[in-house]
Amino acid sequence: MIRIVCAQLSALKRSSSLVFERYYSSGSTSHSSMDDDILSLVKSIVPPLTSKKHKGQDGRIGIIGGCQDYTGAPYFAAISALKVGADLSHVFCTKDAATVIKSYSPELIVHPVLDSPNAVEEIEKWLPRLHGLVVGPGLGREDFLLKTAKEVIEKSKTRDIPIVIDADGLWLVTQHPSVIHGYQKGILTPNFMEFTRLYEALHHEPMDSSDHQRSVLQLSVAMGNLTVVLKGEQDLITDGSKVISCSVEGSGRRCGGQGDLLSGSMGVLAHWAHAASAAGVVRSVNPSVVAAFGACSLTRQCNSQAFQRHGRSTTTSDMIQEIGSAFKKLFES
Ligand SMILES: NC(=O)C1=CN([C@@H]2O[C@H](COP(=O)(O)OP(=O)(O)OC[C@H]3O[C@@H](n4cnc5c(N)ncnc54)[C@H](O)[C@@H]3O)[C@@H](O)[C@H]2O)[C@@H](O)CC1
Numbered sequence: 001m002i003r004i005v006c007a008q009l010s011a012l013k014r015s016s017s018l019v020f021e022r023y024y025s026s027g028s029t030s031h032s033s034m035d036d037d038i039l040s041l042v043k044s045i046v047p048p049l050t051s052k053k054h055k056g057q058d059g060r061i062g063i064i065g066g067c068q069d070y071t072g073a074p075y076f077a078a079i080s081a082l083k084v085g086a087d088l089s090h091v092f093c094t095k096d097a098a099t100v101i102k103s104y105s106p107e108l109i110v111h112p113v114l115d116s117p118n119a120v121e122e123i124e125k126w127l128p129r130l131h132g133l134v135v136g137p138g139l140g141r142e143d144f145l146l147k148t149a150k151e152v153i154e155k156s157k158t159r160d161i162p163i164v165i166d167a168d169g170l171w172l173v174t175q176h177p178s179v180i181h182g183y184q185k186g187i188l189t190p191n192f193m194e195f196t197r198l199y200e201a202l203h204h205e206p207m208d209s210s211d212h213q214r215s216v217l218q219l220s221v222a223m224g225n226l227t228v229v230l231k232g233e234q235d236l237i238t239d240g241s242k243v244i245s246c247s248v249e250g251s252g253r254r255c256g257g258q259g260d261l262l263s264g265s266m267g268v269l270a271h272w273a274h275a276a277s278a279a280g281v282v283r284s285v286n287p288s289v290v291a292a293f294g295a296c297s298l299t300r301q302c303n304s305q306a307f308q309r310h311g312r313s314t315t316t317s318d319m320i321q322e323i324g325s326a327f328k329k330l331f332e333s
């Protein structure tokens with residue numbers, strides 16, 4: 001039995017490495033073939049479901065966000081992490097947001113600590129138990145909350161935890177780029193507006209909006225080769241060496257919250273990708289890029305499937321309903 005598992009692992013390592021060699025040496029590979037190559041890598045990081053595991057082994061994810069104005073965003077991110085396959089999903093939010101978020105779902109563990117005077121200590125206690133962190137969905141922009149988020153990011157880096165930064169977390173990075181600069185397990189997921197703010201803060205000049213590929217590459221390099229995902233008609237993903245695009249077909253519908261689905265899923269996939277890399281399953285490849293591509297594909301597939309059912313009335317909740325079948329179609333077939 002052990003020998004069979006080892007043989008499977010070696011075969012997986014060989015195929016992942018072959019796929020990646022092809023991907024990096026393929027300056028002119030067509031999009032669909034490149035997409036297939038990276039999708040194979042995503043498939044290789046998905047942990048098998050077996051009866052031998054205990055609760056928690058496939059991921060305990062924390063979301064830093066949720067305040068008086070925004071309770072939907074952290075919920076969308078946290079429930080998406082669970083539905084992608086994390087075993088436990090925690091939300092660290094303000095006191096007044098907590099009861100609201102709990103009322104959306106009994107599946108989430110909700111900590112009303114973000115605006116408490118000792119917020120950082122309260123959250124730090126949980127860090128040893130977390131495999132991935134998503135900072136920003138519904139965080140708001142109050143100074144105290146941003147300061148707490150900054151300190152939590154710093155503590156999480158010392159623990160080597162993968163960190164996805166989205167939404168108001170990117171507002172923080174715009175003001176303090178050094179908070180995540182050069183952290184190889186960090187991923188930024190800006191929409192166009194957030195990207196423009198970040199770019200201009202780092203480069204001190206207006207962005208050339210005619211060449212997004214160049215701009216995203218430049219931003220990643222300026223951030224110390226951090227993985228950056230510029231969301232849009234095509235999602236552009238780079239760690240500063242090469243830009244890959246995810247153009248899995250979505251729909252014309254853009255509903256608020258689908259970025260939260262993206263960042264929550266990415267939190268889990270980042271954990272899986274880094275675990276697979278540490279186990280030697282993914283080699284010569286930046287695990288953050290693999291995770292980013294997986295989450296973008298999944299979000300777009302959910303959007304497409306939800307749109308087929310609901311058309312113009314599609315909401316993020318409808319997309320979340322599609323996570324199971326979209327995941328199976330993309331990564332388990
Ligand atoms: N139900 C909820 O609780 C939701 C809360 N959200 C939270 O709301 C907060 C603010 O997020 P915002 O995204 O509004 O941030 P901003 O306040 O920075 O607004 C960005 C603006 O840019 C616009 N925009 C986005 N993409 C664009 C593009 N390609 N070209 C031109 N304009 C574009 C958007 O419509 C938005 O008005 C965050 O904390 C976020 O997480 C959102 O996640 C949406 C859902």
Ligand SMILES: Nc1ncnc2c1ncn2[C@@H]1O[C@H](COP(=O)(O)OP(=O)(O)OP(=O)(O)O)[C@@H](O)[C@H]1O
Nearest residue numbers: 191231232233235250256257258259260262299300
């Ligand atoms: N024009 C588009 N065409 C196809 N898919 C898109 C388009 N724009 C965004 N998406 C998809 O939606 C995902 C979320 O991007 P979006 O721009 O909605 O994020 P956001 O504004 O941060 O979301 P939120 O409302 O959660 O704050 C992207 O990763 C992408 O997969």
